[in-house]
Amino acid sequence: MRVMRLWLGVTWIYAGWHKASDPGFLTSGSTTFIGTQLSAFALNSPIGFAINKMLEHSTQIGIFVMLTEFAIGAATLLWIAPTWAAFGGFVMSLGLWLSSTWQVQPYFLASDSAYTILWLSYFLFLYGSRRKSNVSVDRRSFFRISSVAAIAVAGAGLGKLFPTGAPATTPSAGVDAQLKSIKIVKDASLKVGDTKTFVSKAGTPAVLFRTKAGVFAYSAVCTHEGCTVQFNSASKNLQCACHGAVFDPFDGAKVVTGPTNQPLAKIKVAIEGSWIVEA
Ligand code: FES
Numbered sequence: 001m002r003v004m005r006l007w008l009g010v011t012w013i014y015a016g017w018h019k020a021s022d023p024g025f026l027t028s029g030s031t032t033f034i035g036t037q038l039s040a041f042a043l044n045s046p047i048g049f050a051i052n053k054m055l056e057h058s059t060q061i062g063i064f065v066m067l068t069e070f071a072i073g074a075a076t077l078l079w080i081a082p083t084w085a086a087f088g089g090f091v092m093s094l095g096l097w098l099s100s101t102w103q104v105q106p107y108f109l110a111s112d113s114a115y116t117i118l119w120l121s122y123f124l125f126l127y128g129s130r131r132k133s134n135v136s137v138d139r140r141s142f143f144r145i146s147s148v149a150a151i152a153v154a155g156a157g158l159g160k161l162f163p164t165g166a167p168a169t170t171p172s173a174g175v176d177a178q179l180k181s182i183k184i185v186k187d188a189s190l191k192v193g194d195t196k197t198f199v200s201k202a203g204t205p206a207v208l209f210r211t212k213a214g215v216f217a218y219s220a221v222c223t224h225e226g227c228t229v230q231f232n233s234a235s236k237n238l239q240c241a242c243h244g245a246v247f248d249p250f251d252g253a254k255v256v257t258g259p260t261n262q263p264l265a266k267i268k269v270a271i272e273g274s275w276i277v278e279a
Pocket of ligand 1: 055056222223224225226227240241242243244245258259260
């Protein structure tokens with residue numbers, strides 16, 4: 001039990017720190033932005049419908065997840081409301097398994113599947129052994145629970161003071177750039193004026209265009225909160241239903257209407273043989 005408690009507590013604090021020190025996590029348009037991540041998760045998750053509903057509040061969800069990870073980790077290590085913390089860890093792991101790592105096959109290669117069972121076992125042991133949390137309204141309990149909240153906020157604040165680098169804004173940056181080009185659609189089947197939605201190498205939704213000038217593509221992840229933009233063939237622009245942002249795909253996906261001021265990320269595409277590919 002001590003080994004589990006130590007491992008889970010430290011890991012959850014590290015997970016919170018990882019997000020807090022990532023300058024792109026709460027920066028819309030970044031590849032590690034929570035909205036961009038949620039947008040990619042929604043494509044293959046059995047709870048994709050719920051994730052899509054959350055997208056318009058992705059920044060708040062990102063802050064909540066980061067603070068909750070710190071709080072669960074600290075409460076587990078310090079033995080403050082441990083049963084509640086264990087239940088929170090189980091729910092969070094289950095949510096991550098159903099979203100972030102659901103497409104990892106076979107399932108045992110997804111670390112979230114193992115964490116879900118680990119937290120569940122830990123929770124059931126605490127619950128079954130009646131070593132329940134000390135949640136009550138006395139002053140001491142109030143102070144102990146407040147200290148967990150303070151640790152969570154302090155951890156998130158400290159992470160911002162030690163950023164791990166500048167936010168990445170190109171969807172095919174880093175590891176993804178090393179992947180081979182992927183086929184999107186047969187060249188012959190996309191006529192001038194047509195569009196085609198596809199999943200980019202980064203795992204995010206994207207949209208491909210063909211004009212007389214050639215082919216080009218953009219990430220369909222809105223640079224405001226990460227909702228998926230749709231092409232409106234009548235107005236010839238990309239529109240976001242969440243808060244009304246509009247982008248012009250025929251002018252570098254620049255913003256026509258806010259609330260964001262960042263254009264959509266460009267995705268490199270090319271014609272290779274009889275296919276249009278993401279390079
Ligand atoms: S997510 Fe807010 S306008 Fe697109």
